Amino acid sequence: MAEGTSYGLLLPPLLLLPPPLLLTTLLPLLLLLLLLLFLLAGSSDTCPSIRSNLSVCRSSAPAHHHPNHHAYGGQGQVSGLAPMLDYSSEMDRYRSSIATFYKTNVNMNVTNFPQSAKLAARLAAAAPIFPPTAARLGAMATAPWGCHENVNMNHPAAMFWGRPKPMATAATHHHHHHHPTATAGHMTSSHSHGNSMHQGGGVSGGGGNAGSNEGGGAEKHGHTAPSLPPTQSSHHHPMAPSNGNFLPGYGGSTDCGVMNKQGHAHPEMMGLSESGSCNGGGVMGSGFLGGLGLPPGVIVMAMGSAGGGIADAGSAFQMTGSQRALTDCQQHTNSSPCPSSSPSSSGVTAGGVALSTSTSSSSGAVAKRKRKRCGVCGPCRRLINCGVCSSCRNRKTGHQICKFRKCEELKKKPGGGGGVLERPPSVPTGEAFRWFF
């Protein structure tokens, strides 16, 4: 307080200055001095450290935020600084809340966006074929299989994630915490909520999985584990990460939206390259599909808005039943790769090519079984019809799959391999599926 006294000695001389000057120039200084005095006094008061004991100090006094009117706190508190300091603490709480929010709302997404969950499921099913993709998807979609958000959100789909709702909620919390007029009780309430959320988040780690079929199922696969970390990172903004499949205009996939049947995509989205740099003909070099390796056709609908946008009339791509077949097959847990062998087919096939029809031939019944898509070639990995090729345009009469989705193996003549396995050397059908099972 000795210093305080010295400051006080300076006041008398200052009072000799002309009133106008005193008011305009010195008054502010005086206020500052008072503030300093206050701080110094406060340092020895019940609040040795404003920062460290802020909460304690505040708890004992009304939450006055107007510095001019309450320069002196009843308990030696600096109301003017409190808001700033409080802001930091509030931000911390906010961050925690947000983190928890995303963890907790995964399930909510599924509930609110059934379709997203559906897409998530599809993606989950498809993921096995394209591990890298799965990883990306997981990251983006949220669910282990991409739709964590959709899945659990979107999954993505609409994996995929960035939905307005979550953000809005977060914003609400944020605002709530910053409300200048918030009272101690109010804050307490918020904290309570925050705590509950945290707890929920902790539980959601397990509960979320339980709640999300896709997500949970995906996690069963050992291979999916690696993709989990990315998934968590996806929590930040579900839709933000664009899925490789989509052009910038597309949001993430919350819905993880693999469009079911008539899902549409812009023509530009359709990547025709079979090489599909890891995207499977990836439309997008990088991004969601890119990494995912999801078929270019896969559309991961970003939760609400994005999905709606994608589905608009402008879209030219259509996802057809073939996808379903593919994904369904992938879902089979038995050892037989779906594409290459169907439960009912007596003839053993591999890579979509009949290995031998001798069995049926010998029986007299000509084995004219339809070959199935290999499921691993670029076209097969494409999930959406272009909508512009002759096959798509003449679907009713042509009965042909989109030319861009026509399996490379099926394009070859059935017996071309001389009866020998024509399975794509690089990607044995069995191997492809074994990645996940």
Add this chain to the structure above:
DNA sequence: TCCAACGTATGA
């Protein structure tokens, strides 16, 4: 050889 259309197997 390519393409369109038809027959038909397959799965939902």
Add this chain to the structure above:
DNA sequence: TCATACGTTGGA
């Protein structure tokens, strides 16, 4: 029963 898609055929 319907939608999808493979196999086949015939025309350009």
